[in-house]
Amino acid sequence: MILKVVIDKFRLAEDLEIEIGKNLTAICGQNGTMKSTLLGCIAQPFGVGRGRKKDDKKEKYSDCMIVNQKFYTDINDIFKFSKEYDLPGNHVYHVYFDKDSNIMKQEEKIVYENPLQVKSRKRPVGEKKHIRFVTGKERSTGKGNIPIPVVYLGLSRLYPIGEVDNLKENSLELSNEEIKFLKENYSEILLSFDSEEYKDEIKLIDKNKISTGGISTNSYDWQTISAGQDNIGKIILTVLEFKRLKEKFKENYFGGILLIDELEATLYPGAQKKLIEFLNRYSARYDIKVIFTTHSLEIIEELLNSKTYNNSKVNFLDKTRGSLINKTRIDYNEIRNNILVKINEENNNRKEIKIDVFFEDEEGEYLFKRIVLSNIKKYCTLYPLKIGITNIASISNKISQLENGIIIYDADYNKKSVNYKNNFKKDVENHKNSLFFPGAKSLEKECLEILLNMKMNDKFWDECKCNSKQKFQAQRLKYTSTSKPEREQDKQWFLKERKNFGTNGKKLMEKFEVKYRKEIEEFNKELEKKLINQLKKNYGIVKERLK
Known part of the structure; x- marks a missing residue:
């Protein structure tokens, strides 16, 4: 509801x-x-x-x-x-x-x-x-x-019946099933265990312009019950x-x-x-x-x-x-x-104050670690979900962990792309803490295009294990010769071959970072704003900037 x-x-x-x-x-x-x-x-x-x-x-x-x-x-x-x-x-x-x-x-x-x-x-x-x-x-x-x-x-409702003047009493019409329901739960909540002693006749009592139920037992009547008993009834x-x-x-x-x-x-x-x-x-x-x-x-x-x-x-x-x-x-x-207005006791095992950040896959986690500033990263716990991007969007407002976190989608589904439409568009816009990685395509596709557009005599090749464009293209053929979908081919290539372009792809990512420098700066600013909002919402921590 x-x-x-x-x-x-x-x-x-x-x-x-x-x-x-x-x-x-x-x-x-x-x-x-x-x-x-x-x-x-x-x-x-x-x-x-x-x-x-x-x-x-x-x-x-x-x-x-x-x-x-x-x-x-x-x-x-x-x-x-x-x-x-x-x-x-x-x-x-x-x-x-x-x-x-x-x-x-x-x-x-x-x-x-x-x-x-x-x-x-x-x-x-x-x-x-x-x-x-x-x-x-x-x-x-x-x-x-x-x-x-x-x-x-x-x-x-908190005034005890006994302290109120001019009470009006009428019989309360309840079915046998309702009387049983009242007596059993009344006894269970108050831990009195004497439901058999409660009389079946329940009174409707008007007190201070509101009505309540008057419950009597074989030992006392409704006029002497406490405010707590009255409230439970x-x-x-x-x-x-x-x-x-x-x-x-x-x-x-x-x-x-x-x-x-x-x-x-x-x-x-x-x-x-x-x-x-x-x-x-x-x-x-x-x-x-x-x-x-x-x-x-x-x-x-x-x-x-x-x-x-x-x-x-x-x-x-x-x-x-x-x-x-x-x-x-x-x-x-x-x-x-x-x-109780008490000073917090020291607790070395206290959970760190962090916001959950979700990606479609390991490539998203890798890109995040490369381009996000360290003062922002320290407030994030990273989760590559390994499920389809549209599936993530469809459940983003149905699972509290996703709703209370931040979801980062690949650039090939951003607001300028042909993929940003229909249910995906609605789901993303309904989740206030969604954003997209910099770029125009998925990370692996961006990296492939950077390499394919690079000249054969670029000094970049001398700085990498894969020390020529020819060798890169030869290695690439191993992945395109399979029957897997193109995006899956690209992913497999990126995961297994990026080590040949600097430590864990460092030299290749430097090219990506130069290409999208302004977008990366804007991405960090937007991410910082969303983290500040979530820190306030989830933990009550108010910050102007993350330091």
Whole structure:
């Protein structure tokens, strides 16, 4: 469904990218890092039952509601806007959708823009609120919010029932299967193991303009349960609402979004871990994107270190260096030290800060090592993939390691070539960190042409083992006489024969470097920019230049 949310500008956030996991997404960081604000941004462009269209009346979804009165959330429900500092037009962000998800393959598409723009606009004079948020660049009929149900559970749920006056009590209509689901998971998350003691009659309690579930046992009633018990009941019943939506709307259910502010609030560490186990299990079963804020080191450690959560993402927001940045490739100890404001302990085994750089083959790795400046090279881990160039492009946005790295394609597929077209062109342009080697052809073809165009009396031949053009041409015939495709012939020649042109082809590459000196300089500048962007995105390291 959602791949990421990119904040162009929104208060202290600029060019901030939030990655969304397939199941769970954690947004963590110190206070004042816009965690709750980001939940509001995610909620705003989605929702069903607003009643603005004939086929989207609230009543259509009423039999799926248990403890929530709506399946949409306005950004103003989550936080307030300042008339002095939050000016119309100063809030712009984009939501990116997975092209392969079911919502993108509908005959009558519910997502009409990818990425989907959300922007603040000025409200008419006289209205209570001074800004409103508009979804989509297009404002024609039928354009607007995306019809995906969203529920936001905020800090207002944290008041213990016993501390609230004027409670209203009604019976909650649940099936036997739903009661069993509630009791079993309630017991498992709280590690209470007394599900048989819970009464089947669950109450619907209205408190502070929100509803929750009142669960009683044979020993105490719902009025005396703790805030933690109340929160767990509310979360489980909300998951049951998504289950009802999925079962009722079937192929017209495209998944849901559950947003939880301060997931761990009022829960002890053991219950916190069991809660994310529950959410991970049922987010997959009922197609729910569960996105939550947290300060819990127990939850963060579990998400980062357990293989159970491979389909989850941790976004760590940090403003300790001034601007707000998101660290998505970060270990638990660094998060712990940041949240606890502790000095990092020395760790000689700490992973080096590097960016993965990918090529089609070993020739690409060889060229990279020859032409890239040493101050740039030291930030790179090199990977020749040994698969076709179009195959690399097609998976570049589907594998996180490729998405978080830099891909360098051979020059014969660059934007000026006949090969730069169709799906390859789309895939390359969708991967922001792609670039092309200098030149007009593949490295091996460039080197062959340099040698073929060289005069027989050029002093170059005297400096090489292959000390005449005639010998070069004779050796070349060994590779052209095979039935292999021409490109494969060229590759084999380059890999086996370059040693005859200086140490590991040094003399030959010097000719290449002279021919493409300006392009090589531009290539290094572009590569440096992309590395700086990835260092900021992956590690939160802000640099103006690589030294």
